[in-house]
Structure formats: structure tokens, C-alpha cells
Amino acid sequence: MRPPGPLLRIPYTNPLPSPTIHPPFASTLPGAVSALSSFLLDPASSLNPKTVILTGAGLSVASGLADYRGTNGTYRVNKTYRPIYYHEFTASHAARKRYWARSFLGWSNLSKAQPNSSHYAIRDLAKLGLISSVITQNVDSFHPKAHPEVKTLELHGYLRAATCLSCGGEYDRNEFQKELARLNPRWDSFLQKVLMTGALETEDPVEKQRRGVIMNPDGDVEVPDAPYTTFRYPACPSCLAKPPDAVGTDGKKGIVEVDADGAWGGNSNAGILKPAVVLFGESIAERVKEAAEDAVDEAGRMLVLATSMATYSAWRLVKRAKDRGMPVAVVNMGGVRGDDVFFKDLEPEQDGSQGVRTEVPTQSLLPALVQELQRSQSRVFGSPAEIAKFEQGNRAIFKDMLS
Numbered sequence: 100m101r102p103p104g105p106l107l108r109i110p111y112t113n114p115l116p117s118p119t120i121h122p123p124f125a126s127t128l129p130g131a132v133s134a135l136s137s138f139l140l141d142p143a144s145s146l147n148p149k150t151v152i153l154t155g156a157g158l159s160v161a162s163g164l165a166d167y168r169g170t171n172g173t174y175r176v177n178k179t180y181r182p183i184y185y186h187e188f189t190a191s192h193a194a195r196k197r198y199w200a201r202s203f204l205g206w207s208n209l210s211k212a213q214p215n216s217s218h219y220a221i222r223d224l225a226k227l228g229l230i231s232s233v234i235t236q237n238v239d240s241f242h243p244k245a246h247p248e249v250k251t252l253e254l255h256g257y258l259r260a261a262t263c264l265s266c267g268g269e270y271d272r273n274e275f276q277k278e279l280a281r282l283n284p285r286w287d288s289f290l291q292k293v294l295m296t297g298a299l300e301t302e303d304p305v306e307k308q309r310r311g312v313i314m315n316p317d318g319d320v321e322v323p324d325a326p327y328t329t330f331r332y333p334a335c336p337s338c339l340a341k342p343p344d345a346v347g348t349d350g351k352k353g354i355v356e357v358d359a360d361g362a363w364g365g366n367s368n369a370g371i372l373k374p375a376v377v378l379f380g381e382s383i384a385e386r387v388k389e390a391a392e393d394a395v396d397e398a399g400r401m402l403v404l405a406t407s408m409a410t411y412s413a414w415r416l417v418k419r420a421k422d423r424g425m426p427v428a429v430v431n432m433g434g435v436r437g438d439d440v441f442f443k444d445l446e447p448e449q450d451g452s453q454g455v456r457t458e459v460p461t462q463s464l465l466p467a468l469v470q471e472l473q474r475s476q477s478r479v480f481g482s483p484a485e486i487a488k489f490e491q492g493n494r495a496i497f498k499d500m501l502s
């Protein structure tokens with residue numbers, strides 16, 4: 100199944116068929132809660148009783164961020180949108196200007212967006228002792244924000260930093276934003292104007308478009324006819340101070356030159372700053388790939404949330420779980436790539452402990468699931484008040500026995 104060569108992040112754009120629900124009663128909210136409770140609590144497995152969670156873009160939609168796919172798995176708000184590819188970013192100064200201009204416009208809104216009920220429900224599931232770790236394909240940092248105490252692996256990196264292609268140094272995205280504003284005062288005035296119209300804050304994509312902006316996934320904002328060629332971005336400060344000995348993008352010794360204000364250019368071939376995300380067409384770092392495999396291997400089940408597993412990097416992790424004999428649950432509105440592979444061996448009468456497939460939205464399902472599990476846990480172990488009452492009852496019985 101594994102393609103030769105490095106593991107690339109590549110979008111899968113074919114339409115996906117509608118899923119078969121497992122067990123059939125998981126088509127309703129109470130049914131899905133019951134099935135997932137059985138899934139998470141099943142004591143039968145000989146593997147680790149804890150679950151590894153894999154999440155995707157659908158989880159952040161309730162935070163106001165755009166998804167790559169719509170609910171039916173094919174429709175997208177902006178059908179003409181095509182994300183930048185790694186080779187374009189590294190090879191072309193013009194492509195980088197365009198990328199950073201659009202990212203500059205999108206960042207203020209993205210940095211204000213907050214985790215939603217699904218992220219906090221994951222925190223609560225972990226508090227119940229049910230979760231081993233989280234693997235996310237999302238680059239919005241909502242998981243580390245909502246549950247810093249839960250081990251989280253960001254498979255495709257994160258937008259909260261920019262990283263240097265030459266030295267690997269990382270820079271805080273908020274500080275980087277200030278540099279972009281300083282180098283591009285007219286773009287900054289334009290951004291302030293757009294922010295004042297509220298066009299970036301409205302949830303309605305049609306209204307956004309009417310106000311002249313198009314929001315795409317991963318903080319990309321498109322403004323038709325904008326003069327992207329005028330945008331400037333800074334060079335890596337450490338590579339500027341000490342040009343790298345290693346070769347630049349053209350195979351020659353590293354050269355880092357900036358204009359009077361500090362914008363990258365001239366004869367530069369190094370010190371290029373890139374978002375700390377795995378761009379499409381870029382390889383996932385070997386250590387990240389291995390950490391993701393370890394996260395799967397140390398768990399006993401896998402719960403997949405709000406992803407169509409459109410990227411092979413995500414799909415192969417679920418396949419790995421299944422091949423290890425781990426039960427798999429998938430919560431996603433719309434089809435999922437290669438879905439049948441994960442559920443074809445389930446017994447028809449199973450209660451969810453062997454596997455779950457449901458389309459109930461995570462933002463209503465996960466908080467309800469947490470409530471149910473908190474209730475059932477207090478039934479098993481007893482809440483402090485219940486235990487006190489039980490002990491009081493015992494004392495009364497013992498007193499009777501003595502008299």
C-alpha cells in the first residue's frame with residue numbers, strides 16, 4: 100500500500116461515497132453516544148485500553164475556519180481555490196509574495212479563532228483516562244490550546260510559527276505579522292480597512308465574497324485583483340546575520356540579501372521563511388512520521404474525528420491501526436476514503452465495541468458522549484456524595500447488627 104519514496108502531503112480530490120452506519124443505531128445522537136461509549140469502554144481488547152484520536156479539518160469548522168471539503172465530501176465554498184504547493188513556494192519569489200500577502204490578510208482572524216466544544220470534549224475524555232494521545236492534521240493549534248496536558252502530535256505542522264528553509268529556526272507568527280505590517284504599510288492600511296468592514300469576521304461565505312474577500316482553509320484570504328507582486332517579506336534574521344554554509348535553493352553557497360527595510364531579495368538564495376506547516380506536496384519529516392506511528396502503536400483503539408482522510412498521511416495511520424487489530428471508530432459527516440476497509444469484518448449485532456461509523460456532528464456528539472461517560476463512571480465508582488451516603492448506610496446496618 101505504501102508508495103515508494105517520502106511521505107508527501109497530497110490532497111485527494113475524488114468524490115467520496117456516502118457511508119454505511121455501524122452499528123445501524125448510531126445514526127441518531129443517542130445511538131451514536133451509546134455506540135461510542137461501548138467503543139471507548141470495551142474491556143475485551145488485549146491491547147492498551149486507551150484510545151488514540153485522529154482529527155481533521157471538520158473539527159475546526161465550528162470555530163469559524165474553512166474546511167477543504169463540505170459536508171457531502173465534495174462541495175467546497177470556493178471551488179477555484181488551489182492551495183500553494185511546496186515546490187512553488189521554494190522555487191518562486193513571486194509565489195511566496197502571493198502566499199505571504201494572503202496569509203497576512205488571514206492571520207488576524209485566524210489568530211483570534213478559538214477551540215470549540217469538540218476540542219474541549221477531547222480534553223474531558225482524556226480527564227476520564229480514556230485517551231492515550233491526539234494526532235491532528237489541523238494546523239490551527241486548537242488542540243494544544245484546548246488541552247495542553249494531552250499529548251498532541253501535529254502531523255502537518257502549525258501556522259503559529261514561521262520556519263527558515265535554510266537553518267530551521269522558528270519565529271512566532273504574531274511577531275512575524277508585525278514585521279510584515281512594517282514592510283508593507285499600504286497592505287497594512289488595506290487590512291485595517293477590511294477588518295473595519297467586518298468582512299473577515301462574518302460567517303457567511305457569500306457575504307464575505309460580496310465584501311470583496313474570499314476565505315480559504317489554513318488562513319488564506321483571497322482578494323481579487325490584489326497587487327501581490329508589491330508584497331514584501333523579511334529574511335530569516337539568523338541567516339541574515341550569518342549566511343548559511345549549506346547551499347541555497349539553487350545549489351550554490353547561501354546568500355542572504357535584503358533591501359534597506361529588511362525585505363528578502365537581491366541575489367538571495369537562502370534564509371527564506373515558510374509557514375511551519377507541511378505544505379501540499381511537501382514531505383512529512385521522518386521524526387513526525389515515526390512519532391505518529393508510535394502514537395498509534397501505543398494505543399488499543401483509534402477514534403477518527405471530522406476528517407475524510409483525504410490525505411494519504413492520515414489514511415495510512417488508520418490502516419496501520421486496523422492492521423494491528425485495533426477497533427476503529429469514524430465520526431465524519433460525509434464519505435471517508437477507503438471506509439469499507441475499516442468496517443467489513445464487524446459482526447452485525449456488535450454494540451460499537453468492534454467499530455463505529457457515524458455522521459452525527461462532533462460538536463454535538465462529543466459533549467454528549469462526555470456527559471454519558473462521566474455519568475457511567477460515577478455509577479461504577481460512585482460520586483463522593485454517593486460514596487458518603489453508602490458508608491452512612493453501612494454504619495446504620497452495622498449499628499443494627501450490634502444491638
Ligand SMILES: [Zn+2]
Binds near residue numbers: 265267335336
Ligand atoms: Zn535561517
